[in-house]
Amino acid sequence: MRCNHSFTYRESAVSSTLVQEPEAAPTRPARSGRHANTTLVVLFLSLGGLSFALLQSLVAPALPAISADLQASVTDISWIMTAYLLSASVLTPILARLGDMAGKRKIMLVVLVLLAAGTVVAGLATSLPVLVAGRVLQGAAGAILPLSIGIVRDELPKERVSVTVGMLSAISGIGAGLGIVLAGPIVDHLSWEWLFWLPLVLVAAALVGVAVGVPESPVRTPGRLDLVGTFVLSVSLVSLLLAISKGRAWGWDSGQTLALFAVGVVGLVAFVLVELRVREPLIDMRLLAIRGVWPANAVGLTFGFLMFGTFLVIPTLLELPAATGYGFGKSITQAGLFLLPTTLMLIVFGPVAGILARKYGAKLPMVLGAVAGTAAYALPAVAHDQLWQIVASGLLSGAAIGLVFAAMSNAIIAAVPATHTGQATSVNAIVRTVGGSIGTAVVAAVIASDVTPQGIPTDHAFTLGFAVCAAVGVLAIAAALAMPSRRARAGASDEAGSAGSADDVDAELDALTAGH
Template structure:
């Protein structure tokens, strides 16, 4: 694979190391695009019942609004991330934001479920915003600013998901479900205008052609897995459709790996998956994606249960969303903080701390959740942990792969997070519906079990975070991979850097 850096005009306009100074507006536009995508990912879920009643469709049918979005994002993210590496990240980002804007308008105007699902499929293309944004930041900003900026942008994806859960109730109660799309559209349009008029094309490219065969196989396997996970509870986990789709997904992934190892220009370079900094980070993404959406399902459900149950708090949808505000605030604070720790100690420490916080966040309510402060403290710990870990994940990927493969590597990490979120939603939903009262409400034991399940899964993230290479080992692996734009190492770890990219 040949890597090139395109000429960008007079050398005098480009600072030493090829990075442009400033970049505040660039970061703002990228952050707004990421925020819009993340908000749209979660904003619809609390309003599904309202949308279903308005469109006169069943609960099973209206759930396709979420399923279609997840399927589209998982399929298009690696393809668009790879195209960004090949054709230019800004060009592809503009296309992605334009598709997102079009899909949001279609969804906002949708007169029926079919049109709304089409809009959601178009919106799923925005799953590529994160890998494209991280690649642009890595290419364009001075390297001393990369870790903190990537931490902020990565945290925004968790923040946006939290904002979506919080804002859904008030929007539906005071406006209508159509405004779930009109309001985020403003963010999308600003980000799109910023990409068109306020960004220059990133210089780092990986010339080649798209691996259509690999893209097709990966798409089929991801659709099979996510469709089975999303619909398994409704269809039945032992149903032929569920089992068949799971088998299709697993076999498809195996075939995909075998194909990618043989083609000259793979969609995803499987050699990257053997790098410890990559596979360990992807495992953390999978696990904490599970945990984050476990929180978004368990906490609002518990808060909204009638106080007469003895364990619910009897709050409205809007009030329940407000209880997630501390989670969102902690994500805002701890995302950039993870970037600062990354510059001093590397991504291993903030990722480890994030996983520890998430384990504590679920252990507390698993032991006791009868008081509101226990639920709030759990949310605070969750926000701190997710903010730390999500920011560290993107920086770990950056420090493990060459700049020319940032898009494909971060795309895989994004997919892992999406799959984890889908599994977490399905498993936690199955847990809290497995034990119900005579009135059909989840029992107190169901919530206790749900919290313990999430805590147990999050413990695995601690192990995965500990598997990340140390700072010294990380530098040696980076040299071997051809990564020459890492943040400076501590003085005692400075090594000769005479390798070339590629």
Template sequence: MAAAPLARRSGATIASLTLASLAYAVMQMMVVPALPAIERDLGGGPGGVAWLISAFLLSTAIATPVLGRLGDMFGKERVLVAVLALFAAGGLLGALATSLPMLIAARAIQGFGGAIFPLAFAIARDVLPPRRLPLAIGLMSGTFGVGGGIGVVASGVIVDHASWHGIFWLGIAMPLVAIAGVRLFVPPSPARERVRIDWVGALLLAGGLVPLLLAVSRGQAWGWASPPVVGLFAGGALTLAAWVRWELGRREPLIDVRLLSNRAVWTVNAAALCIGFTLYATSYLVPQLVQRDPATAGVGFDASTTEAGLFLLPAMLAGLVFGPLAGLLSSRVGAKRPLLLGVAVMAAGQALLAFAHDEAWQVHAGTLLAYGIGLTFAMTATSSLIVGGVPRGQTGEATGMNTMVRTVGGAVGSQVVTALVISSGAVSSHGFTLAFAVCGALLLLAVPLCAAVPVARRR
């Protein structure tokens, strides 16, 4: 008789954690189709609004390992509630934003929500029966694609029929509902561990990444050889070098960079950097492309925000089909072949987008290859390869590093392609061709990295 209440309690726990994951997944993509509308209202140009993506990803990359360690110290479910509250606070600031800097700050606060997924996974491992764990992980992982699809479609409807501010009002409601679910149905995580937080490492990482992104975003306006841009590049590189040296000397580093001596780790992470770059670059480029007026920009379809979301929707829904297929293929032939296949298909999609984006079907086909099929195979394979390439005790550190590397790649990618799109001083077809071509070339460079990944032994 006790089995039924336990199953019901487990079901409520899984539903609450899935809702928390869905809140992040929806808001991560929801702002992307609205970027042109935000640019029209608040100004800043394409380079300015690109920081709405970069600020979100930067705070995710830096805050996630810190929040994960805080979860080990004070309880993962408590930290998950705090992260959801921060996520809602960022939504409130965004809903009330009257300037681009204010909105960028709101997105930076929402970026703390990147810790929702790893915290939810860790709670599931701690409190659920082993037989229920695969279901929980599958449902939470599935929210990334489903939530993204919901986000891009809902964004268009809200922006076209109300205002982009409505996106952020929804960004308040979803995490608040998730907080109620976590408080009511998620039991305390039994794991407690006293660890030290590497605050210096977090500051050095931020101090290295922000100048590099600022140099990329302002290079066109200030001049790539100008003293400010050269100084930002040099300062960022030196700070990142200092961060690596600092991390090597810590017993409990923010990110264990020693793992990069493992070929199974550094090859997959190098490929993940390229994948993250093109993932967020494509998320930025496609809405910008399709919403341009061809009469003035020489490119685009003069699409509404709703129509821009529908351009990305088929690719995101394809992930629901190809995700299980990628997992099945990885289990049968290993994850290396799906990774190679995924990166090659992504490169083909980027090539199509680079040289054929004058017709709507070309954009649909390119995003389906690059985003829906190729990305799904590549993302599924990288996770499997990282987990299989390190000892069990280092799984958390290795997956955390992989998440950070992919996120940093995305933050850099959104800024680089923005600079390429406006490389001639104005948005043009040539700029989009150049941006998509750079993404394709980067993926081709990732192919030998994928080929160098060692085949993990079956355990």
């Protein structure tokens, strides 16, 4: 009688886990006798994610103050945001892949040390180049979310995974919202350096907590880092994001901008070709073809756009002088407070999305979030002359981001083998970053396209900005509807489970991508 060494890719309402049949050879080491306090594990991972998200947005409202103090031009000071963005985009897939290979806790500690070092450098900076160098180090922490999701999937009981992943995913939006809220009071009452010293407390707590309270994940993907793919992807992402971030300042039709776009696009094509040919790719292209993965990445791209649209358009409108007839004359601090409802909704709906994903699958909260996100911009596109309309838009936006961010992560971990969690979730983090860059550039360009003789954006410019975001929300709905239902995903899991092969994970990925 022939022994069939096969793997069953079983999907529960929480997540799909690579489960070994009794006669199969092991693919993941047995857990050590160490039993971690899972509540503390989640707490320490949350602190790390919150500190990264805070540092991402906390600086943005303070750029004028930093520019004046360091005597830097408006164009030069934007490198504070651009450097952070480029570093996070390039290092996230590399560090997530190393986490899958060498151990997620080990790489998480490296990432937190880099984040702490960068925060200290930024806090001590007395010149723009030093501050930008600190921001580059901080950007390495973009890998915190993929590493955290991998640790949660490997360490927590299955029934807690979806809600916990929902909370960790929502924290990226919560931190971004809190950063906008807190920046004004910190700069007004302390100084811009405290934008780094205060989050450093969270970073230090997360570092100590992970060191003493988080066990090393037993799931590994042995191999070597794909250096060629790493180089090609880095060049491509840097070129694309530089073109997007600097295109408005340099001119969208300038030779410099167009050349960077060309290098970025050609680089992405070259990266795909390289990854399809190497034995141990940085990102396995088959992951991106899984039906539960590519719609989640498409939604991630659109919601990266929408989230930064919220954090750009609404504060700008609130801070315009009331004498314009459509501005509300709020200070930076007051405008930030109007984003508190958005942040509170994120706190609530992140875990709610995890509960919905556990009971009904990730598609439902993703569709609901996409609909709410579209409504969040359709409302002010119709009318935004009353404060209640701004608050209602913020509430809808917070609920949408909380639902979608959590649903995306749950959809991905439910669709890929545990050994590939870092790769798959890092791609989602990258597309969100790219979407945020595109959203910031496009919305800023739309608002600046129609200004008064004094250089103030007109009411029509804001209407158009909200309308553009609503249109992107419709694209998010279409992508969310393309997600497989729970029944369809269960069928794919059964198909993967019947794909017996000596090279088990490769066989499973082939089965999961077949027909999709």
